Amino acid sequence: xxxxxxxxxxxxxxLGFLLIFVGYPVxxxxxxxxxxxxxxxxxxxxxxxxxKGRYLEALMNTVILGIVVTCTCTVVGVFLAFxxxxxxxxxxNIIMLLPLxxxxxxxxxxxxxxxxxxxxxxxxxxxxxxxxxxFPRFYGWFGLIYVMTLTFYVHVFLAALAALRGVDHxxxxxxxxxxxxPLPTYLRVVFPTILPAVLSSGLIVFTLAVGNFAISIALxxxxxxxxxxxxxxxxxxxGGNPTMQSTLATVSILLVASVLFFQRRYLARRNYQMVAxxxxxxxxxxxxxxxxxxxxxxxxxxxxxxxxxxxLVGSFTVxxxxxxxxxxxxxxxxxxxxNFNLSVIGNSLKFASLATVxxxxxxxxxxxxxxxxxxxxxxxxxxxxxxxxxxxxxxLGIALAQGFxxxxxxxxxxxxxxxxxxxxxxxxxxxxxxxxxxxNISNSLExxxxxxxxxxxxxxxxxxxxxxxxxxxxxxxxxxxTTVAELSASVVIYQAxxxxxxxxxxxxxSSDLMARASAFGVINMIIxxxxxxxxxxxxxxxxxxx
Amino acid sequence: MTYFRGISLLALSVALSVPLSGAAQAGDVNLYTSNSExxxxxxxxxxxxxxxxxxxxxxxxxxxxxxxxxxxxxxAPAADLFWSxxxxxxxxxxxxxxxxxxxxxxxxxxxxxxKDVPWTGTxxxxxxxxxxxxxxxxxxPSTWEDLMDPAWEGKVTMADPANSSSAYAQLYGIYRLxxxxxxxxxxxxxxxxxxxxxxxxxxxxxxxxxxxxxxYAAQRYVAGGQDEISLTYPTDxxxxxxxxxxxxxxxxxxxxxxxxxxxxxxxxLQQQLFELTFRRPxxxxxDESIAASGLPLMKDIKVIDVDQTDAGDAREHLLELWAxxxx
Numbered sequence: 001x002x003x004x005x006x007x008x009x010x011x012x013x014x015l016g017f018l019l020i021f022v023g024y025p026v027x028x029x030x031x032x033x034x035x036x037x038x039x040x041x042x043x044x045x046x047x048x049x050x051x052k053g054r055y056l057e058a059l060m061n062t063v064i065l066g067i068v069v070t071c072t073c074t075v076v077g078v079f080l081a082f083x084x085x086x087x088x089x090x091x092x093n094i095i096m097l098l099p100l101x102x103x104x105x106x107x108x109x110x111x112x113x114x115x116x117x118x119x120x121x122x123x124x125x126x127x128x129x130x131x132x133x134x135f136p137r138f139y140g141w142f143g144l145i146y147v148m149t150l151t152f153y154v155h156v157f158l159a160a161l162a163a164l165r166g167v168d169h170x171x172x173x174x175x176x177x178x179x180x181x182p183l184p185t186y187l188r189v190v191f192p193t194i195l196p197a198v199l200s201s202g203l204i205v206f207t208l209a210v211g212n213f214a215i216s217i218a219l220x221x222x223x224x225x226x227x228x229x230x231x232x233x234x235x236x237x238x239g240g241n242p243t244m245q246s247t248l249a250t251v252s253i254l255l256v257a258s259v260l261f262f263q264r265r266y267l268a269r270r271n272y273q274m275v276a277x278x279x280x281x282x283x284x285x286x287x288x289x290x291x292x293x294x295x296x297x298x299x300x301x302x303x304x305x306x307x308x309x310x311x312l313v314g315s316f317t318v319x320x321x322x323x324x325x326x327x328x329x330x331x332x333x334x335x336x337x338x339n340f341n342l343s344v345i346g347n348s349l350k351f352a353s354l355a356t357v358x359x360x361x362x363x364x365x366x367x368x369x370x371x372x373x374x375x376x377x378x379x380x381x382x383x384x385x386x387x388x389x390x391x392x393x394x395x396l397g398i399a400l401a402q403g404f405x406x407x408x409x410x411x412x413x414x415x416x417x418x419x420x421x422x423x424x425x426x427x428x429x430x431x432x433x434x435x436x437x438x439x440n441i442s443n444s445l446e447x448x449x450x451x452x453x454x455x456x457x458x459x460x461x462x463x464x465x466x467x468x469x470x471x472x473x474x475x476x477x478x479x480x481x482t483t484v485a486e487l488s489a490s491v492v493i494y495q496a497x498x499x500x501x502x503x504x505x506x507x508x509x510s511s512d513l514m515a516r517a518s519a520f521g522v523i524n525m526i527i528x529x530x531x532x533x534x535x536x537x538x539x540x541x542x543x544x545x546x
Numbered sequence: 547m548t549y550f551r552g553i554s555l556l557a558l559s560v561a562l563s564v565p566l567s568g569a570a571q572a573g574d575v576n577l578y579t580s581n582s583e584x585x586x587x588x589x590x591x592x593x594x595x596x597x598x599x600x601x602x603x604x605x606x607x608x609x610x611x612x613x614x615x616x617x618x619x620x621x622a623p624a625a626d627l628f629w630s631x632x633x634x635x636x637x638x639x640x641x642x643x644x645x646x647x648x649x650x651x652x653x654x655x656x657x658x659x660x661k662d663v664p665w666t667g668t669x670x671x672x673x674x675x676x677x678x679x680x681x682x683x684x685x686x687p688s689t690w691e692d693l694m695d696p697a698w699e700g701k702v703t704m705a706d707p708a709n710s711s712s713a714y715a716q717l718y719g720i721y722r723l724x725x726x727x728x729x730x731x732x733x734x735x736x737x738x739x740x741x742x743x744x745x746x747x748x749x750x751x752x753x754x755x756x757x758x759x760x761x762y763a764a765q766r767y768v769a770g771g772q773d774e775i776s777l778t779y780p781t782d783x784x785x786x787x788x789x790x791x792x793x794x795x796x797x798x799x800x801x802x803x804x805x806x807x808x809x810x811x812x813x814x815l816q817q818q819l820f821e822l823t824f825r826r827p828x829x830x831x832x833d834e835s836i837a838a839s840g841l842p843l844m845k846d847i848k849v850i851d852v853d854q855t856d857a858g859d860a861r862e863h864l865l866e867l868w869a870x871x872x873x
Contacts, residue, residue: 052869115751119751120681120751120752120753121750121751121752139748139751139753217740221739221744221748221753222737228740232706232709232740232741319770320769320770320771321766321767321769321770322750322766322767322770322772323767323770323771323772325771336583336584339587340583340586340587341583413614413615413618494611495607495611495614495615496578496605496606496607496608496611496612496615497605497606497607499606499607510741510743511582511743512743512746512747512750
């Protein structure tokens with residue numbers, strides 16, 4: 001039998017898809033940043049970047065923001081993970097809902113609801129005013145760092161929690177029996193072992209903070225940031241300059257790629273193999289320590305969930321134009337959606353379900369090919385799959401829109417491009433989820449089936465796929481969650497009539513119509529939550545194990 | 547076999563073309579609009595009453611993205627009518643439109659009749675200073691020139707003229723009034739927001755005491771009951787930024803589109819739209835409603851005449867000047 005068929009062919013197809021829809025557009029962006037107005041090679045874009053306007057300042061601010069947010073997220077995430085892993089605190093069940101809170105509340109909504117709490121007209125600000133204290137200015141660094149920390153720390157929390165649970169307790173006991181006090185033991189033994197996991201999640205936080213669009217645009221009025229500049233260069237009412245768009249996109253790609261590179265080098269020299277050991281028992285805290293620890297953990301949890309509550313109340317609050325009348329309730333905002341905007345909900349459902357179905361099929365196939373049927377093309381597929389991680393949604397949107405607006409395949413302006421952008425953005429995560437239990441499926445099962453005369457494709461369908469099912473289901477749900485909430489790529493490529501829920505929310509928030517935006521936000525959260533709920537309760541999936 | 551395939555191809559193409567041609571049946575008008583959905587709902591209600599035989603299909607979106615879509619569709623136009631965008635923006639797409647001499651034109655304000663171009667004014671923005679009394683120390687500015695005082699540094703905000711057409715209208719007006727020196731002095735004082743909406747949001751939230759914005763945007767907060775917000779019409783003269791609609795060249799249903807065009811300019815609908823959105827109507831006979839809303843009448847505002855074509859031509863030069871002044 002031909003060794004190339006069917007697996008080599010499928011790998012080639014996957015590689016072709018990635019080259020066309022990931023490699024080509026991204027390379028195109030990089031290349032266009034070296035093309036001047038005349039069409040020839042030029043460094044004008046970079047000269048402008050380095051000498052004119054506020055581009056350099058934006059780059060500096062972005063780097064500072066990324067570093068600070070990564071640090072704050074690490075502190076909060078590791079603290080909370082430590083508390084949950086080591087102590088019995090009253091509401092540890094609620095803590096396990098935390099990752100959900102971040103997934104179901106779109107960033108845009110969370111930023112705006114914090115403005116409603118801490119902004120100049122916010123609830124808390126006004127309370128402070130009543131007692132005569134001036135609350136610090138929320139727009140700018142304070143607000144950015146605060147909201148990003150509360151939105152992104154969950155990534156560190158999950159990674160640190162998994163790592164802490166894997167630490168062999170006997171290591172600690174050994175340290176302490178050799179006479180080291182508990183605190184130095186933690187610092188010298190436990191923390192180095194969870195460091196690789198924390199650093200990896202820290203990198204995710206850094207890329208998220210640097211590429212973030214929704215929170216930045218809502219709060220960075222006084223801080224120039226690269227992500228906001230990139231978006232504006234593309235969306236300018238009066239037509240932008242393609243060289244400058246590509247230059248900005250290239251700079252942000254290089255920024256994330258270089259951080260990724262250093263992180264990989266650092267981690268390569270530090271590798272701990274933990275022999276599965278005993279998990280340490282969870283201690284019960286007493287007295288003031290218990291109050292302080294569970295109090296701090298409780299505040300973090302409360303703050304993480306507060307935006308959802310603000311949005312829920314806001315969606316039922318009477319508003320006249322942009323002005324909200326808290327305490328007076330109405331169903332008007334939902335009625336309007338019912339009367340005018342069902343198509344927006346339809347768009348969201350249509351695009352996200354298409355992106356999810358296509359993404360999951362692709363991820364399942366590719367993870368199988370990469371793990372079970374490796375060939376010469378596999379490393380290329382590996383690398384291309386990393387690429388979406390290094391580019392922000394805005395840059396991906398720009399890359400796709402610029403890459404397919406002329407030539408043999410014109411997709412710019414079509415719904416296909418919306419679906420592709422949503423799908424491509426989530427591919428690396430989808431592949432990771434789908435392959436999570438593939439490593440544990442023994443090759444001998446397949447070989448047995450094939451040697452009994454079942455063709456390879458049918459073996460895949462009847463033997464391997466059922467075993468992969470939980471991973472595939474998790475990939476499907478997480479892809480769904482993130483595509484329904486996708487804003488930063490779709491907002492640069494959508495056309496009239498293709499508005500999704502997050503785009504509509506973004507537009508309403510831009511016109512300062514918060515109550516109406518909140519109603520869309522609630523619907524968005526419901527659409528996201530239903531499959532997650534079904535996955536956890538009915539299918540008993542462990543969504544956050546990795 | 548080939549015969550059979552031919553039939554099935556024919557059947558397929560008929561099946562595929564149904565939804566496309568269905569949108570353009572007699573009585574259907576495809577309206578591309580950048581207006582808010584409540585304004586659109588108002589229009590649909592009025593049309594249902596005055597022209598019940600017309601079915602309007604609405605495609606909503608930002609004016610830039612709609613105009614680009616009309617441009618992309620120009621080989622087989624799907625749109626009949628575009629409502630609405632600034633005159634200077636429309637000028638960049640004028641080859642997409644076709645002339646229509648509406649009988650309502652005589653009732654419009656002279657500046658909005660737009661007789662020698664293929665569009666008609668529907669409403670006009672008036673540039674104002676939006677003031678938040680809560681965060682204002684001392685006296686509010688009453689002229690553009692007041693704002694150029696270094697004392698206002700960091701307390702006044704406007705949108706980026708390179709990204710926002712209304713901010714460009716403000717900058718061009720100030721350039722006409724005070725020349726390059728005025729532009730330089732403004733640049734030294736003002737803080738720039740990335741987008742048009744950033745300005746009125748920031749002032750409403752108390753981030754800045756004064757913002758340069760459009761009348762309707764600031765009036766929404768006043769009408770909503772946010773008492774600390776007020777509007778100032780600079781007494782050294784303010785600027786208009788008229789908006790218009792246009793019939794699409796070779797649109798599928800021009801006859802009915804023209805009826806919609808006239809109704810959009812009618813007294814009744816313009817009044818309703820004004821009361822809903824506070825966008826100053828293009829008609830000259832709605833002073834009663836304007837007075838009732840609390841806004842000043844057009845004749846009581848000092849307006850500096852700005853030629854929109856000149857403003858467009860000066861754009862590149864002025865933006866360069868602005869960038870240099872900002873440093």
